[in-house]
Amino acid sequence: MVAYIARCAAQLLVALVGIVTVAFFLMRAIPGDPALYMLGDFATAEALATLRARLGLDLPVWQQYFVFLARAAQGDLGVSVVTGEPALAEIWAAVPPSAALAVAGMTVAVVAGVPLGIIAAVRQGSAVDVGVMLIALGGISFPVFWVGLVAILTFSHALGIFPALGATSEPGLLKGLHHLALPALVLGLSVAAYIARLTRSAMLEVLGQDHIRVARAMGVPERRIVWKLALRNALIPVLAVIGVTFAWSLGNAILVEAVFSRPGLGSTILKAILARDYQLVQAGVLVLAAAVVVLNTGLDLLYGAIDPRLRQR
């Protein structure tokens, strides 16, 4: 177990270095100059040169890279060129609202997707099945920002049930949840659709197996067969996909945050990219990547718990 966790940690490190490297060079590949952005169009060449030197931007890119890596290893991801605050601290401040959105979205996705997939599988070929699969197809096909806008038009504008703004400065958990509901539903829908389709096919496969036939022959109640015996086996592939879709929904979360004017990692990183705020973007990418890798590692550990065949490795 210790060896397994050590191996996971090593993998995590390699993944993070790789991701940070890609993020570093991608940012440098985007045309634009942070010094120019900070000083404005009318800055003198002299002032620009001084600022570039102070930010280390006058070094060759490969040198900048190693300086960055060396500092990152010590937990220093630099200072935001726009605000002057440490980049990591600024990113951390944006994590809680994003985490709330991601967790709420995934909760919606699992709570809606898994039961719908099961019902579709049990009623294979029926109108219920066709209906669920059509909705799921829509959920996967429509882009999340469009769904977000439609949701605002319907639930905020026409029906007035949920606020159009995805966040509030007013205190109170209920208030916050009320604002979170619509963004979470929108974010959850696309993932729910995906999970529903996957759960359905996994359930159909398990329900066709002999051990389910045996359970029926033994007179095990159908409810237990579907919701316990079959579901436990069907959840193994579904769990794998939840890990993958989490990364995917982080990308969608950026769009959802934009549509609902919600603060969070998405809007912070988006603003940083526009301002060529290299340090902030790198810190943001690092945090996002670490979240995805850590989550998937956690799910790997969970497999062992739910699938006894994977335990003795």
Add this chain to the structure above:
Amino acid sequence: MSALLEVEGLRKRFGGGRALFGAARPEVRAVDGISFTLARGETLGLVGETGSGKSTLGRLVLRLIEPSEGRVRFEGQEVTGVSAAALRAMRPRMQMVFQDPYGSLDPRMTAGAIIAEPMTAHGMARAEAARRVAELLGRVGLSPAMAARYPHEFSGGQRQRIGIARAIALDPALVVLDEPVSALDVSVQAQILNLLAEIQARSGVAFLFIAHDLGVVRHVSDRVAVMYLGRIVEMAPRDALYGAPRHPYTVSLLSAVPRPDPAKERNRPRIRPIGEIGSAAALPSGCRFHPRCPRARIVAARGGETVEAAGARLPRPCVEQDPLLAPAGEAAHLAACHFPDEA
């Protein structure tokens, strides 16, 4: 004495009707009018090629699938047509063992939980079930300590023992064994067959033993039924069937069983059916075996009224008349052939 299991005119059709864009789907008559009885404590071997409908028949008997026609009575009670609740009440008395010892055990449950499942499903207390599990593991030749292991930690033969322990957990009167040893090594096959015989001797359970291999069935069966394209074509007490088979299909199946003595194996006559098993979606007219029947060709060559069919001259009844399962030879020996007395 009334029979434990009575099957009458059982039929199962799959498919038929039309597909989405109006193309007619062929109707498959997987089980096409089968009747037989099984006494308490008896073993009926059911033999047939792949596609003969033997597994479908096994599932129909337990009503795991709904029959299209016909009826099944078990311990004097209707199985076909009764409500789900009534059927569930009968489930403990009739159980099943499947061929694939890998697919038939839930990979997420321990062996103990798998064997306990039928008992807890029918209301036995957990502690009582756990005690029974230990006893059952011992009865099928496994150690009670193995209850905590998962299916993937067992060999194929051990897995099949777990499947058998589960099937006999509720002390059933009938167990349908659907090719219980086909997936196992020959040496393990023998162990499992002996285990089944021992269980039967102790508990008086009746077996419907489905197999594609006459050799395996011979060791365990009191009577043997041979299936071909959804019908029983011959049914007889074991020794009668192996000693003096009446149906040409049975004759050819028996000639395909290898003999352990190479000298005899090399010299014995071999009677092979012509071509492959037919399709249950397009059954031949008359006797369903006539396109492949070597005997029909011999009988036709000797004279009598013949017609042209399946690329040969065949006796008219074989092509035009569906033979019924009728007494042939001894009283308990039934065969569905127009010429059961031909050699």
